[in-house]
Every structure is written in structure tokens, then in C-alpha cells.
Amino acid sequence: MELLRVNNLTKIIKKKKILDKISLHVNSGEIVGFLGPNGAGKTTTIKLIMGLFRITEGEISICGHDVASDFENAMKHVGGIVENPDLYKRMTGRENLEYFASMHEGVTKESIDGIVELVKMSDRIDDKVKTYSLGMCQRIGIAQALLHNPKLLVLDEPTNGLDPIGIKELRDMLKYLSKEVGVGVFISSHLLSEMELMCDRIYIIDNGVIIGEKSIHQEEESVDDVIYQYTFVTSNNMKTLEYFKELQANCEIANGGVNVIMKRGEIPNIIAKLVQENILIYAVNQKHRSLEQDFISMTTGSKTQIR
Amino acid sequence: MKGFVKQIKYEIKNIIKSKFLFIISILLLVTAVVLPVFNLISSKKAPDGIGDYYPMPIVATAKRGIIERPVYPGMDNETITIDGITIDSSNPFFWNLSSIVNEMEYIENDKDRFDSIEALDLTLSLMEAELQYYLKFAQVVTDYTDYRTELAWRGMQSVYDKFIFENISVPEEILLESLNYRMGMDPEMLKNKYLEISSEEQLAALDKAEEDLAALFNILENNDFTSYIELRIEQEKKTIEDLKEQIAIQEEEIIKNPSQEDIINDMIMELKRQITNIEENTIPILQLRLERNIIPGENTWQNRAISDIENNRQFLSYNQIVTEEEFRQQPWLVQQYKTYTRYVEAMQAQIDEYKNAILIAEQSIEADKPDMKYVPKGSRYRTVQFLNYSVFITLFAVLIGGWLIASEFQQGTIRLLMIRPKSRIKILMAKFISAIVICVIIYISGSLLNAVTNGICFGFSDFAFPNYTISGEINFVSYYLPKMLACIIPIIFGYSFAFLLSVLIKNAAVAIAIPVAGFIGGSILMATLSYGGAARWIAYTPLPYMQLSSIFIQDSLIQYYIRNGMPINLTYGIMLMIVLSAIFVILSSVLFEKRDILH
Numbered sequence: 001m002e003l004l005r006v007n008n009l010t011k012i013i014k015k016k017k018i019l020d021k022i023s024l025h026v027n028s029g030e031i032v033g034f035l036g037p038n039g040a041g042k043t044t045t046i047k048l049i050m051g052l053f054r055i056t057e058g059e060i061s062i063c064g065h066d067v068a069s070d071f072e073n074a075m076k077h078v079g080g081i082v083e084n085p086d087l088y089k090r091m092t093g094r095e096n097l098e099y100f101a102s103m104h105e106g107v108t109k110e111s112i113d114g115i116v117e118l119v120k121m122s123d124r125i126d127d128k129v130k131t132y133s134l135g136m137c138q139r140i141g142i143a144q145a146l147l148h149n150p151k152l153l154v155l156d157e158p159t160n161g162l163d164p165i166g167i168k169e170l171r172d173m174l175k176y177l178s179k180e181v182g183v184g185v186f187i188s189s190h191l192l193s194e195m196e197l198m199c200d201r202i203y204i205i206d207n208g209v210i211i212g213e214k215s216i217h218q219e220e221e222s223v224d225d226v227i228y229q230y231t232f233v234t235s236n237n238m239k240t241l242e243y244f245k246e247l248q249a250n251c252e253i254a255n256g257g258v259n260v261i262m263k264r265g266e267i268p269n270i271i272a273k274l275v276q277e278n279i280l281i282y283a284v285n286q287k288h289r290s291l292e293q294d295f296i297s298m299t300t301g302s303k304t305q306i307r
Numbered sequence: 308m309k310g311f312v313k314q315i316k317y318e319i320k321n322i323i324k325s326k327f328l329f330i331i332s333i334l335l336l337v338t339a340v341v342l343p344v345f346n347l348i349s350s351k352k353a354p355d356g357i358g359d360y361y362p363m364p365i366v367a368t369a370k371r372g373i374i375e376r377p378v379y380p381g382m383d384n385e386t387i388t389i390d391g392i393t394i395d396s397s398n399p400f401f402w403n404l405s406s407i408v409n410e411m412e413y414i415e416n417d418k419d420r421f422d423s424i425e426a427l428d429l430t431l432s433l434m435e436a437e438l439q440y441y442l443k444f445a446q447v448v449t450d451y452t453d454y455r456t457e458l459a460w461r462g463m464q465s466v467y468d469k470f471i472f473e474n475i476s477v478p479e480e481i482l483l484e485s486l487n488y489r490m491g492m493d494p495e496m497l498k499n500k501y502l503e504i505s506s507e508e509q510l511a512a513l514d515k516a517e518e519d520l521a522a523l524f525n526i527l528e529n530n531d532f533t534s535y536i537e538l539r540i541e542q543e544k545k546t547i548e549d550l551k552e553q554i555a556i557q558e559e560e561i562i563k564n565p566s567q568e569d570i571i572n573d574m575i576m577e578l579k580r581q582i583t584n585i586e587e588n589t590i591p592i593l594q595l596r597l598e599r600n601i602i603p604g605e606n607t608w609q610n611r612a613i614s615d616i617e618n619n620r621q622f623l624s625y626n627q628i629v630t631e632e633e634f635r636q637q638p639w640l641v642q643q644y645k646t647y648t649r650y651v652e653a654m655q656a657q658i659d660e661y662k663n664a665i666l667i668a669e670q671s672i673e674a675d676k677p678d679m680k681y682v683p684k685g686s687r688y689r690t691v692q693f694l695n696y697s698v699f700i701t702l703f704a705v706l707i708g709g710w711l712i713a714s715e716f717q718q719g720t721i722r723l724l725m726i727r728p729k730s731r732i733k734i735l736m737a738k739f740i741s742a743i744v745i746c747v748i749i750y751i752s753g754s755l756l757n758a759v760t761n762g763i764c765f766g767f768s769d770f771a772f773p774n775y776t777i778s779g780e781i782n783f784v785s786y787y788l789p790k791m792l793a794c795i796i797p798i799i800f801g802y803s804f805a806f807l808l809s810v811l812i813k814n815a816a817v818a819i820a821i822p823v824a825g826f827i828g829g830s831i832l833m834a835t836l837s838y839g840g841a842a843r844w845i846a847y848t849p850l851p852y853m854q855l856s857s858i859f860i861q862d863s864l865i866q867y868y869i870r871n872g873m874p875i876n877l878t879y880g881i882m883l884m885i886v887l888s889a890i891f892v893i894l895s896s897v898l899f900e901k902r903d904i905l906h
Contacts, residue, residue, distance in 0.1 A: 013903070047903075047904070050725075050726045051725065051726065052722060052725055052726065052903065052904040053903045053904070054901065054902075054903055071728075071730060072728045072729060072730060073728070074728075075726060075727060075728035075729075076728040078726075079726075080726055081723075082722045082723075082726065083719070083722060084719060085723070086718055086719030086720050086722065086723065087720065087723070088321065088324070088718065088720055089718070090324050090325055090326065091321070091324045095320075095324065098317070099317050099320070099321055100723065100724075100727065102313055102314055102316075102317035103314060103317075103727035103728070103729050103734070104727065104728060105310070141723075144723060148728075
């Protein structure tokens with residue numbers, strides 16, 4: 001079932017085109033990542049989905065309800081965090097949740113308790129928010145997104161400020177929600193490794209345009225097409241580098257070897273060729289994943305931004 | 308609808324969680340209770356701040372009496388002893404007695420002042436008569452507020468008359484000299500009134516003077532209020548006769564001097580006005596005093612009401628609207644009012660005010676239940692004064708209004724708020740209404756708490772008295788409640804303005820500062836422009852109505868502007884503020900609905 005559909009979405013702020021005809025969708029039971037360097041338009045897209053920005057062109061619908069024309073019904077089915085989870089610091093975590101719950105229908109005290117339990121905040125829920133760490137605020141932020149049992153979750157960098165255990169818990173929770181409850185999750189992040197561990201599908205956005213869509217689990221099936229980074233340790237690194245350059249591959253000399261980025265299927269041929277050229281091969285290391293390289297090679301944004 | 312009410316409930320809870328606003332709310336409520344208690348305590352404190360310091364007296368002996376003065380003059384407790392009777396300086400006749408005693412000693416030592424020793428003796432005996440007269444009063448009347456104080460001045464003529472007729476055989480020049488010295492006697496008058504009348508008439512006049520004095524002493528000693536009033540009325544009637552005589556003289560004068568006709572006519576008019584005043588004002592009031600047993604001088608509300616009637620009637624007799632032609636001829640009127648219409652308007656307002664004051668006073672006396680204005684230390688007056696509380700609530704409302712939306716932006720909570728399944732307008736309106744509900748609850752409960760505390764401190768019985776208007780008497784609740792409720796409108800007005808700014812500027816400090824500056828600046832502007840004749844156009848702006856409570860409170864600055872011709876119209880002002888508030892709310896909704904939440 002399709003929960004979120006974005007069609008040809010364009011947003012212009014102060015005569016500047018922030019988003020240019022982007023389209024995407026999120027299905028039930030799916031975790032969809034949204035990757036892009038700073039200023040690519042991730043938060044703008046999320047703000048448009050959540051109704052914080054007015055749409056310039058195109059349409060967004062959530063569970064079939066148009067966000068612009070049927071805001072209230074659309075919002076009933078979505079929960080989310082946009083940028084930092086800023087809460088009312090003068091109130092306790094519970095008061096914050098109760099306040100937000102008052103604007104939804106049918107949220108009981110018991111269901112709030114259940115969600116607090118789920119985000120593991122039971123111990124501190126009656127403390128003032130101003131005593132919370134960023135990670136705790138993030139947990140309350142996730143709790144408020146889940147208050148009304150939404151079908152779709154839209155999370156803007158939810159791992160910010162969470163410790164590694166917190167990130168793992170969040171990942172497990174989102175996986176549980178999508179696989180067991182059937183919630184659709186749309187999640188933006190800078191942390192590529194996180195995305196890889198969590199997402200079923202990833203959209204890559206740059207300069208307001210979606211420049212790629214990757215289906216992570218599909219790729220694992222046809223292994224030969226997956227791009228990895230390989231490190232060749234040979235008797236003649238210079239000659240090896242020249243050979244790669246002839247193939248017009250992305251390559252460099254590093255750590256006493258040659259790094260090259262290419263598809264897994266091409267490696268046996270290359271090794272055979274190098275052996276023919278009388279180059280001795282001591283080792284070939286395959287780096288586990290290469291989404292980062294995908295991302296870098298696909299985006300034109302500042303590469304230093306990507307960690 | 309049910310959902311909306313629930314939302315408002317939670318919004319109120321949210322606002323109250325702000326410690327700062329919560330503390331201010333509590334302070335505002337506490338003020339309402341503490342103020343009357345504070346007033347009660349400060350009114351009970353002893354009024355004199357001089358302290359218990361008694362210096363040693365200095366004793367001076369004048370021939371006729373002994374005057375004891377303290378070391379530091381002017382510090383009270385000066386006394387004078389005459390014929391063994393000691394009168395202290397708080398006595399209303401002390402200064403008459405001591406000045407006569409001093410002067411007697413002085414002229415005895417300065418004999419050259421008089422042409423003959425006989426004249427000196429005669430003067431001394433006249434002064435002795437005065438001294439005895441005052442001494443008689445001083446023994447009975449010890450308080451300035453006693454109506455009989457005034458009686459003493461009324462009897463002086465009889466004292467002189469009696470003295471002159473008793474000494475009618477003394478040679479004319481000696482008599483004239485001492486009378487001239489003591490009372491500025493005119494030789495013509497001495498001849499006409501005292502000397503050149505028959506001896507029967509002289510005897511009769513002596514009898515009359517003695518009789519009058521006896522009547523006076525009778526009132527003095529028996530505290531006979533009825534006789535006092537009768538005496539007063541009789542004297543007033545005599546004054547009318549005198550005035551009529553003067554008019555007759557002046558009318559003859561016109562025939563003699565036709566060129567002076569205008570001036571003399573003015574004089575006659577003034578005399579006639581005085582007669583009318585006595586006939587229509589002084590005498591009826593004396594009769595009213597007698598009828599209601601309102602003794603003059605006593606510090607009672609009845610006396611304040613009576614003097615209100617007396618003074619305002621007198622003002623009325625002098626404030627008559629002149630014709631347009633006369634208006635044009637008087638440059639100061641033209642300068643002050645510019646046009647005749649405005650002059651008539653201002654004069655009419657003035658006259659209405661006088662008439663209203665008379666009406667309230669008359670109705671109070673008639674019902675024997677005082678209007679609020681005559682009980683300025685009572686619960687009603689204090690409760691109405693407390694309407695100014697609404698000004699503080701307005702500032703508080705501005706504080707909340709400016710903070711409400713801007714703080715959501717500044718804290719970033721606006722993002723979590725705007726992703727709820729409620730339209731922006733619903734959320735905005737829930738916030739708008741919740742804060743105004745808080746302000747109104749604090750205002751109304753503060754005002755009622757104040758009224759109750761005033762009742763406890765200054766007596767609930769005062770609330771039971773009615774207030775008076777042109778259309779008759781109304782009970783205090785009907786008088787006070789509409790005013791109290793009307794003062795909610797400036798609160799809402801200031802609040803909606805700050806609210807609009809809060810949505811527009813998204814900075815709480817600025818959204819609060821602008822309305823506060825407007826409020827203070829508006830007051831200063833009004834004061835500046837209304838100096839010497841009010842700037843009329845201000846009455847069409849919301850400026851004067853922002854302090855609606857001061858329009859309701861007597862003797863406020865705005866009341867002064869109104870008297871200076873500011874055409875304040877309450878209905879207009881209230882409608883203006885309601886319409887502007889509505890515009891502010893609509894504008895803030897429209898702006899809020901359309902905008903991107905950039906934060």
C-alpha cells in the first residue's frame with residue numbers, strides 16, 4: 001500500500017528554486033532513506049510533506065489525502081520530527097506528550113505510557129525537559145511522532161545526539177514498526193552506514209533534484225553488479241595504477257597499495273590481466289560496502305561534508 | 308467544538324507552566340487583596356509626625372492677659388489666660404483674643420497715637436467689649452468645625468452697635484476717632500446711622516442690638532440649631548433688601564450718567580444675580596439643613612453634598628451660554644474655542660456636569676443614602692478606583708500576547724505544533740483564546756477579590772448604598788459591573804495588537820516592546836497635545852480609550868482632557884477597539900496561514 005506519494009514537487013523560496021520536480025513514494029512496511037549533502041533540499045522536502053511549507057508546484061498525498069487541500073486528514077496518518085526535536089523546556093516530558101496528544105483524537109494516558117516505555121524514557125519522563133540531554137529529547141521527539149499510531153513516520157535526522165546504543169535501539173524499533181506493524185518510514189540522515197543498515201530503499205538528492213534511487217536488498221542478490229572499493233597490494237603499484245587509469249576507473253595510490261572502485265564482477269578479469277603483465281599480486285582487499293562511494297560519485301555537493 | 312475546548316484547556320495549562328507568567332499572575336491576584344489591607348493599615352496610622360516633644364514655655368505678660376509660648380514658635384500649645392480663663396491655640400478664637408490683648412497693651416504704651424486720652428480710653432473699652440464677646444464664644448466653642456464659630460462673625464455688628472449707642476453721649480470727634488481706629492468708621496455713616504436719628508430710635512436700636520446679642524448667646528449656649536438657621540435666613544433676607552436698595556440706587560445713577568449705562572447695567576446684573584442666588588440657593592439650602600438637621604461645619608457626607616449643591620448652583624449662575632454675536636466680540640473665547648459650535652458644546656458639557664453634580668447631591672440627601680463620591684474612604688469608591696487594575700492586566704496581556712506565538716518560533720516548538728492534524732487557524736485561535744481567558748479570569752477574579760477585601764476592610768454596608776445618575780438611583784453592582792466588564796475591551800485590544808506583532812515579527816521582546824511603547828508614548832502624546840486645550844482628533848484614535856478605566860474614575864487625567872474639550876465618546880471608543888481587535892486577529896490568521904514556517 002502506498003502511504004506517501006510526492007509528485008513533481010517544486011519549491012521556490014525567495015525566487016530561488018530549492019526543489020525541482022522531485023517525485024518519490026513510500027510504501028507500507030518499508031523504510032526509505034533520504035540522502036543528500038547539506039542544502040540539497042532534504043529538510044525542505046520533509047517540511048513540505050509535513051505541511052510546514054506551502055507547495056509551489058506539484059502535489060503530496062499521505063494515505064490518499066492531499067496535504068495542501070486536506071491537511072487535517074493527511075496529518076492524522078503521519079507522525080514526525082522536523083530538524084531538532086524542540087520541546088517545551090518549562091514542562092516535563094510527559095506534559096509535552098500530553099499537550100501534543102491533546103491535538104490528536106483518541107490518545108489515552110495508557111497509550112502515552114506505552115510509548116514512553118517503548119522509547120525507554122519511563123525513568124525520566126516526569127523530569128523537566130530542560131534537564132534532558134539531546135538524545136533524551138530525540139527519544140521524546142520519536143515518542144511524540146508515535147503518539148497517534150501513525151501509518152507513516154517522517155524522521156529528519158533522528159539519530160542526531162543519540163549514543164551508539166540509542167541508535168541501535170532506534171534502528172530495531174523502526175525495523176519492528178515497519179516489518180511487524182506495517183508502518184512506512186521516510187528517514188533522512190547524513191550517516192550513510194546507518195542508512196545501509198536500516199533502509200530498504202534510498203533516494204539520493206542533490207541540488208534539489210533526485211539523482212538516484214537504490215534498492216539495497218535487491219543489490220545483494222546480484223552481487224556482481226555491486227560496486228566496492230578494492231585495495232590491490234602488488235609488486236609494481238605504479239604500473240597497476242597506470243593500468244587502472246587506462247580503464248578510466250576511479251583509482252589512487254594509498255597505504256602501500258592501489259585503491260580502485262569498481263564492480264565486483266570485473267575483478268577476476270583484472271587479476272588475470274595483471275598476472276599476464278607479470279605483476280605479482282600479494283593481496284586484494286574488498287571493502288565491505290560501497291554506498292559511500294556511490295554517494296560521492298553521484299553527488300556534486302562538497303565531498304568534505306560526507307563523513 | 309468539544310475538541311477545541313479541550314485544546315484550549317491544554318493551551319492554558321501550557322501557558323501557566325511558564326514560571327514567569329505564573330508568578331506575575333499570582334502577584335496580580337495578591338495585589339488585589341493586599342492593596343485594601345495596606346490602605347487600612349496606613350489609614351489607621353497616627354497622622355501627626357511631630358512626636359512627643361514638649362519644650363519649656365516662655366511666659367509673656369500682656370496687661371490684659373497672660374500668653375504662654377513654647378520655645379519653638381509655631382509648634383502648638385500656646386495658651387492665653389484672661390480673667391483666669393485659659394484658652395489654648397487650637398481654639399478658633401485664640402488668635403482674635405491674643406491679637407486684641409496684644410494690641411491693647413501696644414496702644415496703651417503708644418498714647419500719642421490718639422488725639423486725646425479720652426479717645427484712648429474709649430478705644431480700650433471698645434476692645435474690652437470685643438474681648439468679652441470672643442471670650443464668651445471661646446469658652447463654649449472649641450472646634451473650628453463647630454457651626455457656632457461662624458456665628459461669632461455674624462454678631463460683631465451688634466457688638467459695635469451696642470457699644471456706639473451706649474456711648475452716644477460721648478463727643479462726636481472722640482467717638483469717631485476710636486471707631487475709625489477700630490472699625491474704619493466713616494463720618495457720614497456715623498452721622499446718618501447713629502447720631503442724626505431721634506433718641507427713641509436710638510433707644511430702640513440699642514434694644515435691638517442687645518436683643519440680637521441675647522439671641523446669639525442663646526444659640527451659642529443652648530446649641531440651638533433651629534434658631535441658628537432662622538437667624539441665618541433672616542439675615543439673608545435682609546441682605547436681599549440691601550441688594551435691592553443698591554439696585555435702586557444704581558438705577559437712579561443711570562439717569563444721572565447715561566454715558567455709564569453699560570457698566571452700571573453690568574453692576575445691576577451682578578446684584579440681581581446675587582439676589583437670585585440667595586433666593587434660589589442659599590435660603591433653600593438653609594431650609595434643607597433645618598429640615599434634615601444637617602449641622603454645618605461637621606465633616607459629614609451630608610455637608611459635602613450640601614456644599615456641592617451650593618457651589619454648583621453658583622457655578623451654574625455664572626456659566627451661561629452667550630449668543631453667537633457676543634461670542635464673536637470676546638477674543639479670548641474665540642481664541643480658546645475657535646468656533647461657536649465648539650464653544651456651545653464645551654459649555655453645555657460643563658453645565659451638564661454641574662447639573663449632574665447637583666442631582667447626585669440632591670438625590671443623596673433626599674434618600675439619606677450617600678452616593679459613592681461622598682464616601683471616598685468607603686468600599687465603593689475604593690473598588691471603583693481599582694478599575695485602574697485593568698491597566699496592569701492590559702500590560703500583562705501584552706506580555707502574554709507578544710510572547711505566545713513568537714516564543715513558539717524562538718523555542719522551535721512551532722515545528723512540532725504545526726504537524727498536528729489541526730489547521731493552523733484552529734491552533735492559532737486556540738492559543739489566542741486561551742491566553743485571553745487567562746487574562747480575563749485574572750482580571751475579573753482580581754477585581755472581585757478586591758471588592759470583597761474592601762468590604763472586609765472598610766465595611767460591606769457601603770456597598771448597600773445606591774449610586775445616582777440622571778436617570779435615578781442604581782445599586783452599586785449595576786453601576787460597577789458594566790464598567791468593570793467594559794475594561795476588558797482595552798485588555799483584548801492591547802492583547803490582539805501584541806498577538807499580531809508576535810505572529811509578524813516572531814520575536815517576543817519586540818512584540819511586547821512595541822505595544823508598551825505605544826501605550827506610554829500615547830499617554831505622553833495626549834498630555835503634550837492636550838496642554839492648553841485638548842487636541843480633538845485624539846478622541847478619534849484608540850489612544851484615550853486604551854485607558855478606559857481612567858475615563859470612569861473621577862479626577863483622572865483623561866477627565867481633565869474631556870473638560871478641556873476632548874470629544875470622548877465611550878460607545879465609539881469601545882466599538883473602535885472591538886473592530887481593530889477583530890482586524891488584528893483576522894490579519895494575524897491570514898499571515899499565519901500563508902507563511903512558511905522557516906524556523
